[in-house]
Amino acid sequence: QVQLVESGGGLVQAVGSLRLSCAASGRTFSTYTMGWFRQAPGKEREFVAAISWSGGRTQYGDSVKGRFTISRDNGKKTVYLLMNSLKFEDTAVYYCAAREGAVLVHFGIEYDYWGQGTQVTVSS
DSSP: OOOEEEEOOEEEETTOOEEEEEEEOSTTGGGEEEEEEEEOTTSOOEEEEEEOTTSOOEEEOTTTTTTEEEEEETTTTEEEEEEOSOOGGGOEEEEEEEEESSSOOOOGGGOOEEOOOEEEEEEO
16 A cells, blocks of 8 residues: 655746655555656646656656656655646646556556645746
């Protein structure tokens, strides 16, 4: 069982930066693939990024490639999402997710555990 708590969301101006954190509980955090998703009002949930258990492999959604960076610190049981060059369309609730398995996937249904989400609002 893994519990996830996101933090770091807030209001930021366009072209600014923000770093989200996701703190996990449980002894096996280092064996989980971690992902970030987001959902804007009236839109479907969108894959943002994923990272392997070791941090050696990452995957990004097309809309954030080159701007966002996912990383993890297994010692702190935390995964991060550094968001640079933010755009108005990045406004959404951002969710952290964990899955048991080594394959990086971008389908939310493949993830086993979810956080409550943190709101990111980008002003234009």
